[in-house]
Amino acid sequence: MKKILLSLLLVLNLCSFAQNNLTKVKNFGKNKGNLKMYTYVPNNLDTSKKNPLVFVLHGCTQCASQISKETGWNKLADSLNFIVVYPEQRKINNVAKCYNFFLSFESKKDKGEVASIKQMIDYCFTNYAIDSSMVFITGMSAGGGMSNAMLNAYPNLFNAGALLAAPSILFNSNSEAPIIQPRIAILQGEKDKIVPKKNADRILNQWLKKHQLETSNVEVKNNYLGNALLNAQFYYNKDYQTKIVSLRAKKISHKILITPGNEITKGGKMDFHTRDIGFHSTYWIAEFFGLTKK
Numbered sequence: 001m002k003k004i005l006l007s008l009l010l011v012l013n014l015c016s017f018a019q020n021n022l023t024k025v026k027n028f029g030k031n032k033g034n035l036k037m038y039t040y041v042p043n044n045l046d047t048s049k050k051n052p053l054v055f056v057l058h059g060c061t062q063c064a065s066q067i068s069k070e071t072g073w074n075k076l077a078d079s080l081n082f083i084v085v086y087p088e089q090r091k092i093n094n095v096a097k098c099y100n101f102f103l104s105f106e107s108k109k110d111k112g113e114v115a116s117i118k119q120m121i122d123y124c125f126t127n128y129a130i131d132s133s134m135v136f137i138t139g140m141s142a143g144g145g146m147s148n149a150m151l152n153a154y155p156n157l158f159n160a161g162a163l164l165a166a167p168s169i170l171f172n173s174n175s176e177a178p179i180i181q182p183r184i185a186i187l188q189g190e191k192d193k194i195v196p197k198k199n200a201d202r203i204l205n206q207w208l209k210k211h212q213l214e215t216s217n218v219e220v221k222n223n224y225l226g227n228a229l230l231n232a233q234f235y236y237n238k239d240y241q242t243k244i245v246s247l248r249a250k251k252i253s254h255k256i257l258i259t260p261g262n263e264i265t266k267g268g269k270m271d272f273h274t275r276d277i278g279f280h281s282t283y284w285i286a287e288f289f290g291l292t293k294k
Contacts, residue, residue: 021074022065022086029119033112036088037120038064041128042078052082052134052291053124055117055150057143059165060098062273064088067140070256070274071282072267079264080291083128087117101145104171109153117150121157136289138162140256140273141195145169148203151182155210158182162285165195165254168202174210178237181210185245185288187281189252197248204246208235211243229277245288249277257281 022038045051054077058067064086068074077084089097099106099113106112124130135158139147144166151161152170160183184207188200208215213235224230229251235244249257255275258268265283268274286292 022068025120025123028123029116031116031119033106033114033116034090034093035113035116035120036064036090037123038086038088039124040068040074040077040084040086042074042081042083044078044081045083046081047129050129050131052136052289053085053121053128053130054082054289054291055085055087055120055135055137055147057087057099057117057137057139057147058089058097059139059141059143059273060094060096062097062140062143067143067273069269070258070271072258072269072280073282075267076264076282076286076291080286082134082291083124083130085120085124087120089113098142099139099146101142101149101167102169107146107149107153107169108171113146114149114153117146118154118157134159134290136160136162136291138164138285139166140164141166141254144195148206151184152206155181160184160289162187162288163203164256164281165189165192166199166203167195168199168206170206173206176210178211178213178243181207181243183243183288185247185285187247187249187257187285189249189255191251192254194254200246200248204244207244211235211237213237213243225279227277227279230279249279252277 025037028037073084101107107114137147144163155176162185164187186200186203188197217236219234221232224232231248233246237243257279258274259266259280266280
């Protein structure tokens with residue numbers, strides 16, 4: 001137990017010493033959930049048009065600056081012209097800096113931490129030229145759980161979401177029409193003992209129900225993208241549009257999959273939370289969102 005506590009303390013301290021190229025926004029609303037807000041706006045952002053907006057939520061023991069470096073989202077923002085927002089949990093809310101997705105008063109529509117993130121979205125629409133059809137959210141672990149809560153609470157706000165090793169708790173599940181529901185990508189390590197794969201199964205079932213999809217209308221792709229560790233399931237609606245992708249990684253635990261490198265299809269930083277298997281999940285998610293299209 002002592003070793004576990006020391007490891008937790010070390011990881012938390014990494015946030016304190018991490019170089020931060022993000023901008024802190026102090027006043028973005030009533031902030032019911034007492035969260036922090038950080039933004040990354042590329043210096044070369046094309047302000048002559050409305051731009052996409054991507055929210056990236058960290059996991060337990062992480063922080064905004066750390067997950068920005070681990071995932072490489074800022075690099076893609078520079079290349080593909082979009083704005084990134086990194087909400088950050090406070091230790092006073094949760095000592096391990098986990099989002100409280102498992103508490104109904106924090107994760108229901110217009111409540112607590114969910115309300116704070118919604119206010120961050122409102123702030124961005126007020127202060128930047130945002131394309132309302134290109135708003136996305138992604139999160140790792142507890143950040144994935146809170147991203148799922150956001151997608152459930154405000155389905156009309158998001159084009160798509162990507163949930164990495166995410167828990168599956170939802171409160172007051174929305175019953176909006178399938179046309180309102182955002183597209184969903186679910187990424188899960190088969191050997192994850194922190195958030196076991198049964199959570200990915202539950203999330204899949206949550207969104208199959210919301211999209212009213214038949215489980216038989218699925219395309220299975222083993223050795224996905226030529227990678228023997230990856231298997232994917234694509235779920236389509238009756239018009240053969242992809243609505244849900246479930247991506248499973250064999251032999252992978254509770255990690256963010258990255259491939260460090262200078263090419264646009266590579267990025268991220270190797271550390272305690274990441275793993276390189278020749279698949280850069282950040283770029284793959286950007287493709288799923290539609291951000292890589294010219």
